[in-house]
Amino acid sequence: MPFIPHTRDDLSAMLSRIGVDDLEALFDEIPQSLTMPGLPGVPEALCEAEISSLMHERAGTDGRPVCFMGAGSYDHYVPAAVWEITTRGEFYSAYTPYQAEASQGTLQVIYEYQTMMAELTGLDVSNASLYDGATAFAEACLMAVRANRKAKSRKILVPRTVHPYYREVAHNIISGQDIELVDLPMQDGVADLSVLDQFEDETFAAIVMQQPNFFGNLEQVDALTDWGHEHGALVIAIANPLSLALLKAPGSWGSEGADIACGDGQPLGVPMASGGPYYGYMVCRQAIVRQMPGRIVGRTVDIDGKPGFTLTLQAREQHIRRSRATSNICTNQGLVVTASTIYMALMGATGLRQVASASVNNTRSLVASLTAIAGVTQAFGQTSFNETVLLLDRPVGPVLDALAAEGILGGVDLSEFYPELGNALMVCATESRTAAQIEKYTAVMTGVMAGEGVQAHG
């Protein structure tokens, strides 16, 4: 639907119906003092053919690099059917229609999505999605403070192994409500359980863990979950939903399971697309559902007893509760969630397991090849999922530049986020990476580490 179907006649008919001369006149009520005559530096509008040509030209300058970067966004293969179906007119809307009498199809898709997420996470109730993984985490923190009134605490214990962007975004959103994220130190790439004793006398509304964590390492989620519950905290799980095809569901962590699971849905059928749009997912236990933000679709029966779908538990939301709503995010990422739902339906449980396993195997084979090169070692002695941190004997930046010159996005330089780790490079190989691509990466890296690449590319 890359065009707007209104003809000039349609537009003038609509304008004359409401008694307005032209589109500009619709904005008359904005005071002149607030309007700008033009935008400096923005050129005149182009026609469709011109803009299309310009965009192709600009996109071409990116090249077609092979991606070994992860850190929260992953280059998984998206079957053609996913976006072919998602972009059908029936689904392709900028806004999710919620009227039950007009939107049964859309509502059913969201309901199916919620059911899939509840199954993946092993928890009771999913919402219809939030903006992205980081904001979903921030909302989970706010929710935990509301839901855990007994703790009377506005502190949340967060390991340093949680995605740095997630911690920053959550801090920005929740610090205004005097909620504090307290750092739990890390040791060898995982949360350091040996220092938990230091927090014995503090009360937390929640404890957080990311599984696999930012580095791709597996945390001791059972021990952390039990520690949290024993100390009166709720447990927030952040998980890559694809990893849940292989790993234990948050609902089964420890003796009682996590209370809230959240994360980014991008790995499930959403292209990396320069960082978005993605979507955040959130699932929780039934007991605290009234503190969950976002829309929830429920299944019910109509007056004739026929099954149907409708929004439910709306009294939590801002159009009813106003300033005391659970959140002012009362929308969802309808289109990408539709894509994810179709992706999961196409792949099935077996397909998701295969994608996850192939990603783990490819990353292991990449790491084995790269660490055979002199000057490249593994940073941590941990079991990892689909990404792993390597240590180089020299700064990572120039090495990545040399790889990029050969069409390889070699990974993420962690020095900005974790300077204490030294020359740390995080690499990821999804199921989309071929043996030949891994071989090429290894060959180029071998050259770079031997000094050739760095010399050649300055």
Next chain:
Amino acid sequence: MSEIPEDLKYTQDHEWLRIEEDGSVTVGITDHAQEALGELVFVELPEEGQDVGKGDACAVVESVKAASDVYSPLSGTVSDINGDLADEPEKVNGSPYEDGWLFRITPQNEDELEGLMDTVAYEEFLSGIED
């Protein structure tokens, strides 16, 4: 016309108070309030032992069409809550003055009871609203 028992005190937020023999005060919402809200589907109560100030939002009654805060009519400590409402919130509709009570407070300052309405005053207050 909604039911307004004579042995209770009332607030302008449509809450009722019963002063118990042990000096504690039981709080609920009036027949008028439950009728205006419609069928309740969820009641969120304060924690036992929680200190509340007069006017603090300390409970929520949620119906299929609205969710409303319940304000503490007195300062004090919550001494008891009606745990039955977790599974049967509709008791507030069926029996707003008996089985549907919400929470009990040990008041900190008996003087705060002075400003409350009696049956006659609440009846007048209601007819003022309904006009």
